[in-house]
Amino acid sequence: MGPDEREALRAAILARHRTLYAFCKATGITKSVVLQLLAGRYPGNVERQTARIRAALADAPVLDVTPGAVFAVLERIGCARCRATDKRRCRSCRTLWEKQAEALTGLFGPADS
Structure with missing residues (x-):
C-alpha cells in the first residue's frame, strides 16, 4: 500500500468520522491497527486490514449531521x-x-x- 493509497484511506475515514479515534470507536477496529496501517508500519496482512476498514466505511452512516x-x-x-x-x-x-x-x-x- 503506497503513500497515496494510505492518504486516500485516511481521507475516506475522515469524510465519515470526525477523527480516526471516532472511526475506531464506531467500528470496533483497534486504534493501533488503523494508526500503524495509515503510517505504513503495519506488520501483519495489510490487504486484509485494508479490506476490513473499507468494509466498515461502506457500512458506516453519516454521523453528527444536525x-x-x-x-x-x-x-x-x-x-x-x-x-x-x-x-x-x-x-x-x-x-x-x-x-x-x-x-x-x-x-x-x-x-x-
Missing part, C-alpha cells in the same frame, strides 16, 4: 466571504442559513442524538 452543525458551517463560510459593512443584514442571512440547515439535515434523516 441542523446546528450545518448552520455553523454555513455561517462560518458565509461570514468569511461577506463584504457587507452594514451588519443589520446579518439577521436575514442567519434566517436563510437556519432554513437551509434544516432542509439539508432533512435529507439525511433524523439525527441519533
